[in-house]
Amino acid sequence: MAARFLLHEVSDLCLAKPALRSLSVTNTVADALSALKRLDESYLSVWSCHHSSLKAESSPQEGGKAEDCRCIGRVCMLDIICFLCKPENLSSPATALQSPISVLIPNNLELVRHLEPNASFLEAIDHMLEGVQNLVIRIENRISARKKLSSLDSTLHNNNLGYCWVTQEDVIRNLLNSIGLFSPIAGNPINSLGVIDTNNLLAVYYDDPASSALDLIAESLVDQSSVAIVDTEGKLIGEISPFTLNSCDEGVSAAIATLSAGDLMAYIDCGGPPDELVQLVKERLEEQNLGAAVELLGEESSGLTSWSSFSSSTSSDEEFNSMKSGKHVGYSARLVRRAEAIVCYPWSSLVAVIVQAIAHRVSYVWVVEEDGTLTGVVTFAGILKVFREHLNSLS
Known part of the structure; x- marks a missing residue:
């Protein structure tokens, strides 16, 4: 029974899924940041071709051969946060944001892979056990090829085809x-x-600098895990979760660079960062000659989006x-x-x-x-x- 069940096609997991919104490899980090905020997406796909949903007046095939379209990666807010946390980028965030989007995509990891719609669940699981996190699946075209794309439309590739992706969560839900x-x-x-x-286990102590956890945070995003915060006896106090950080904005990079792990937990807690922590971040940025990074905090100095959802x-x-x-x-x-x-x-x-x-x-x-x-x-x-x-x- 179980073996027959897993021979079902992976396209079954794509039912009612929206087509991917995409970025071109020619876009910048700033483009990705703007799109993530505007489209309210957790992840955006990055494609090897030159058209993307950022280009509202482009036709689906403009800028490159249709058959060359391949999804080569994905980006999220946490990718941008980790990128901005680097000292050289915090010293000049405006310049860092003009970097090509490729700096956010690891060269040595294949986290995204195309898979045919008629592939089995078993094949999907095998790909995921090899480290792939997002399987890109071709879906029925939901947008007229003659209709120009708006900034909120999904991008069409390869002769007006739409794509969605299947994640580990999709497969686990189906198994459940x-x-x-x-x-x-x-x-x-x-x-x-x-x-x-x-x-x-990825873990830091409560009083450790949050910056010391930066590599672990990036690793947890790849591993789909998290960074635990423990006390000196090894008891779990809380965590620095990629899910939580991915719901923040770019201002959190300044907090990671200046606060302890424990203070960072409070900073990203429900309702937005306490005023005293925001002020502490600003003071420490100035002490470290990183005054330019204060602009990342924004006018309201809020590091979080709404938690209601x-x-x-x-x-x-x-x-x-x-x-x-x-x-x-x-x-x-x-x-x-x-x-x-x-x-x-x-x-x-x-x-x-x-x-x-x-x-x-x-x-x-x-x-x-x-x-x-x-x-x-x-x-x-x-x-x-x-x-x-x-x-x-x-x-």
Whole structure:
């Protein structure tokens, strides 16, 4: 049953998905920043051709041969934040923003890959286990080839074709919808499945400079995980989440460069940064001769976009409690409001962990002991590996 299910076509995951909005490799970092804010997108695709949805009056085929169109990467706000955090860019952010968009795309990683619509779920999982995060799938053209694109339209490529992409979350959601086909592993505790990653924990101490976590933040974006903040005893206090940072604006780069990890948690917390932290960032920028970076904070000095769309119910937390030693143990815990960490326990079931991650729109869940000590992390990639190994055992 499970094996037949995964032979379904990956195009099934594209139903009702909008076509990608795209940038051209010829665009700048400033273009990407403007588009991310204007279009309210978490990620934008970057294409090898010269037309993009930024060019409102261009025809879909202008600027290059249609057959040359390939999606070569993706960009998000966190890519721009990490780029601006570099000292040379903080000293002259206006100049840095004029850099080509290619500086945001890693040369040694293939995070985006084209896949045919008739490919199976199994093929999609195999690509993701190789490190691919976004599969670019051709979809039915939803825009007339004769209609000129507006700045809010999706871009057409390769003879007026539209594309969407499939993510790890899409595949995991689909697996959850048919989780009964994967008995008994779905109900097994995660510490019996080898899904807890204890070797690649990204963590900093509460009082460490946030700048010391910059490389870890960039790594967590690639790994689809997060950076834990722990105390001196190894207990989880909170996190610096790529999801949270990706919902901020470019002003957060100044906070990362000047604050401690703990203060950064407060800076990116719900409702916007406290006035005293904003003032502290400005003072430290001046002390470090980075006064030009003050402009990144904007007139209102707000590092966050609205959080209203990201609020989530805790009802699912209550529905997935674990039993241990005859008592109920809450399956998840919220540790620090928006810099919170979503956690589970070694004895939590795989399906409970999947539900918790999807409910909170994250691709990982921290694993802690009863006293809050951080022991590992479960990621979507690790979960896909477990399902893939289960399928191998059936063949």
